Amino acid sequence: MALKYTCEKECGETHARLGRVQTAHGEIETPVFMPVGTQAVVKALTATEVRALGAQIILGNTYHLAVRPGIETVRALGGMHAMYGWNQSILTDSGGFQVLSLAQLRKITEEGVKFRSHVDGSLLDLTPEYAIEIQEGIGSDIMMCLDHLPSTTAPRAEVEDAMSRTTRWAMRCLNARTDPKKAVFAIIQGGTELDLRTRHINELCQHDFDGFAVGGLSVGESIPAMYDTLEHTAPQMPADKPRYLMGVGRPVDLLEGVARGIDMFDCVMPTRNARKGGLFVDRGRRKMNIRNAAFKHDRRPIDETCDCTTCQGYSRGYLRHLLYANEILAHRLLSIHNLRVYVRLMEEIRQALREGRFKAFYDEWKSGFTDPKNTQTRDPSRWTKSS
Numbered sequence: 001m002a003l004k005y006t007c008e009k010e011c012g013e014t015h016a017r018l019g020r021v022q023t024a025h026g027e028i029e030t031p032v033f034m035p036v037g038t039q040a041v042v043k044a045l046t047a048t049e050v051r052a053l054g055a056q057i058i059l060g061n062t063y064h065l066a067v068r069p070g071i072e073t074v075r076a077l078g079g080m081h082a083m084y085g086w087n088q089s090i091l092t093d094s095g096g097f098q099v100l101s102l103a104q105l106r107k108i109t110e111e112g113v114k115f116r117s118h119v120d121g122s123l124l125d126l127t128p129e130y131a132i133e134i135q136e137g138i139g140s141d142i143m144m145c146l147d148h149l150p151s152t153t154a155p156r157a158e159v160e161d162a163m164s165r166t167t168r169w170a171m172r173c174l175n176a177r178t179d180p181k182k183a184v185f186a187i188i189q190g191g192t193e194l195d196l197r198t199r200h201i202n203e204l205c206q207h208d209f210d211g212f213a214v215g216g217l218s219v220g221e222s223i224p225a226m227y228d229t230l231e232h233t234a235p236q237m238p239a240d241k242p243r244y245l246m247g248v249g250r251p252v253d254l255l256e257g258v259a260r261g262i263d264m265f266d267c268v269m270p271t272r273n274a275r276k277g278g279l280f281v282d283r284g285r286r287k288m289n290i291r292n293a294a295f296k297h298d299r300r301p302i303d304e305t306c307d308c309t310t311c312q313g314y315s316r317g318y319l320r321h322l323l324y325a326n327e328i329l330a331h332r333l334l335s336i337h338n339l340r341v342y343v344r345l346m347e348e349i350r351q352a353l354r355e356g357r358f359k360a361f362y363d364e365w366k367s368g369f370t371d372p373k374n375t376q377t378r379d380p381s382r383w384t385k386s387s
């Protein structure tokens with residue numbers, strides 16, 4: 001079997017659940033945050049550093065690795081585990097999202113997506129079968145099906161059309177798998193139209209995918225619309241398979257996602273923000289920018305309550321200096337801090353679930369959170385089983 005999910009404990013007051021995912025590269029405790037390693041590297045960090053901050057699984061990016069260095073090279077170098085020196089699990093996306101956001105001259109047909117590489121302009125043909133072939137070459141433990149993501153402004157008929165194509169492509173992906181040790185996850189689309197989400201779950205869940213992902217969120221819709229869609233979608237997804245929310249989000253979104261029944265998350269936000277000086281502090285509840293002049297002579301760590309190696313050894317003033325001086329070490333140290341905040345939040349969430357106090361943890365965390373986007377949500381005990 002490619003993957004096994006075991007639910008160990010449910011919250012009872014919310015949809016949150018504690019579990020384990022077993023892949024060919026070991027066990028992952030869920031809920032989990034997965035750092036993004038786009039080019040077969042979590043930017044600026046070694047695999048040893050990523051492991052040390054508590055990450056259990058990382059992401060690789062099919063589109064980026066297919067256009068550079070190319071799948072033949074990835075294969076020749078032994079796949080992403082060997083390249084990066086990472087011996088735990090790897091999840092790869094299908095490349096579909098980057099084709100839409102980066103590639104030029106893309107054309108979607110029933111066969112797949114034709115596009116020009118943003119690196120050298122070469123013409124590539126991403127079919128469902130090729131998406132799986134690339135992911136197998138990367139050595140991924142969890143492969144994502146190629147999906148058709150409609151634009152957020154697409155009319156309903158277009159969303160429905162993209163949804164049916166996503167189902168047909170998902171079946172082709174499942175059939176294209178040659179290595180039974182690699183898991184295949186299907187992606188649920190349907191925009192923010194709740195009945196379409198239900199329909200797509202029912203369509204996809206008839207088939208033997210190893211897990212399911214919620215796609216098409218955090219792509220421009222409002223935060224309340226995202227939470228409402230999640231609240232509707234996640235609890236309907238099969239309880240005996242992992243549930244993955246793709247590309248989301250801020251620490252608060254992870255907590256809200258867990259409360260709605262999500263097990264796996266990824267996002268470039270902690271590393272991308274870090275490289276610009278945007279840091280999460282107070283367990284992810286507040287943000288600060290290390291570039292601020294107020295920190296110039298500040299000898300305190302970024303966050304006195306943080307246990308990361310950056311906060312143990314470096315002052316705000318020094319980190320600010322490194323960033324302004326454009327020193328590589330700034331990117332490394334700030335990425336370590338932000339990733340640790342995300343990973344530690346998930347550790348705290350799992351601990352709370354284990355001890356049967358997730359709802360109290362949620363309330364306490366939210367009580368210290370001021371949402372700059374003013375998107376406070378309803379009490380999660382309102383949307384338990386019966387909702």
Ligand SMILES: [Zn+2]
Pocket residue numbers: 302303306307308309310311312336337338340
């Ligand atoms: Zn820190």
